[in-house]
Amino acid sequence: MSGDELRTLEALAGSGVREVVEPPRRLIILPKLKLPAGAAPSAAFAIYHASAHGGYSTRLFFETPIRGANGATPQTVTDVLCGRTMYAASYNGVPADLPLHQGILAHLRLYEAAP
Amino acid sequence: MHHTTIQIEINGHRHDVHHASRTGAEIKALVDEENGELFRLDGDERQRVDDDEIVHLHEQERFVIVHHPHHVSIRIEVDGDPYVSHREVRTGAEIKALAHRPPGNLLYRLLHDGQRVKIGDEERVHLKEGERFITVPPVGHAS
Numbered sequence: 001m002s003g004d005e006l007r008t009l010e011a012l013a014g015s016g017v018r019e020v021v022e023p024p025r026r027l028i029i030l031p032k033l034k035l036p037a038g039a040a041p042s043a044a045f046a047i048y049h050a051s052a053h054g055g056y057s058t059r060l061f062f063e064t065p066i067r068g069a070n071g072a073t074p075q076t077v078t079d080v081l082c083g084r085t086m087y088a089a090s091y092n093g094v095p096a097d098l099p100l101h102q103g104i105l106a107h108l109r110l111y112e113a114a115p
Numbered sequence: 116m117h118h119t120t121i122q123i124e125i126n127g128h129r130h131d132v133h134h135a136s137r138t139g140a141e142i143k144a145l146v147d148e149e150n151g152e153l154f155r156l157d158g159d160e161r162q163r164v165d166d167d168e169i170v171h172l173h174e175q176e177r178f179v180i181v182h183h184p185h186h187v188s189i190r191i192e193v194d195g196d197p198y199v200s201h202r203e204v205r206t207g208a209e210i211k212a213l214a215h216r217p218p219g220n221l222l223y224r225l226l227h228d229g230q231r232v233k234i235g236d237e238e239r240v241h242l243k244e245g246e247r248f249i250t251v252p253p254v255g256h257a258s
Contacts, residue, residue, distance in 0.1 A: 004195040004196070005195065007195065008194070008195040008247075008249070011225055011229060011247065012225070012229050012231075013229065014229065032229075033229075034228065034229035034230050034231070036231070043229070056258075074257065089257075090257060090258045091255055091256070091257055091258065092255070092256060092258040093254050093255045093256050093258075094254050094255045095254065098252065098254070099194065101194070101195070101249060102194070102249070102250070102251050102252060105223065105231070105249060105251040106251050106252065106254050106255045107255060109221075109251070109255060110257060112233075
């Protein structure tokens with residue numbers, strides 16, 4: 001992760017962003033990722049799984065299921081990452097080769113209010 | 116010492132001048148508009164007068180001072196990369212174009228608390244120094 005990328009991610013998720021590589025997994029720890037306006041909670045600890053996971057090209061896990069701005073809570077699966085039980089919604093098609101901040105924000109679109 | 120009083124017109128307002136010869140800068144100083152560009156009017160023609168140019172004034176001579184838009188140079192970031200905008204107002208599409216991002220990408224303005232505000236392609240944004248934007252390809256779908 002470059003210094004510029006780290007700076008951008010810290011703007012999105014607070015200080016303490018770090019990368020954990022557990023081959024073949026690449027995990028990005030996001031201490032306090034800000035959720036889209038209207039979602040609940042408004043910020044949460046998250047882990048971006050920036051590599052393939054169970055048929056998904058990438059996944060975004062949260063410490064708790066997230067209610068979207070439309071009031072609905074998408075169905076989730078759980079996995080234990082870095083010793084914590086984490087929740088991810090079923091959202092696919094976000095390539096692992098995107099810049100990290102773009103991949104994370106692409107996943108967050110699931111929780112945005114409809115345009 | 117004998118002083119000549121000449122009445123001239125600057126931007127449509129009359130001014131008494133006590134010396135027949137004045138530089139362009141001195142004429143502008145009469146109306147506290149040193150930053151503008153001075154022109155002498157001659158019928159429908161106008162001739163630019165440089166700041167250090169000496170003008171031999173004539174009674175009822177007319178001048179105008181023209182102000183050009185300030186030179187704008189606003190530094191912004193798009194996806195962490197620095198760019199300079201020479202316009203204060205740009206649409207979302209123009210911000211993406213400035214940063215050579217695909218037009219189909221979504222554009223967000225990044226707020227200080229980490230929150231993002233989506234910006235539409237036609238939406239006009241008043242850019243601020245140091246403002247940060249993020250683009251996101253339109254990828255991903257619920258499965």
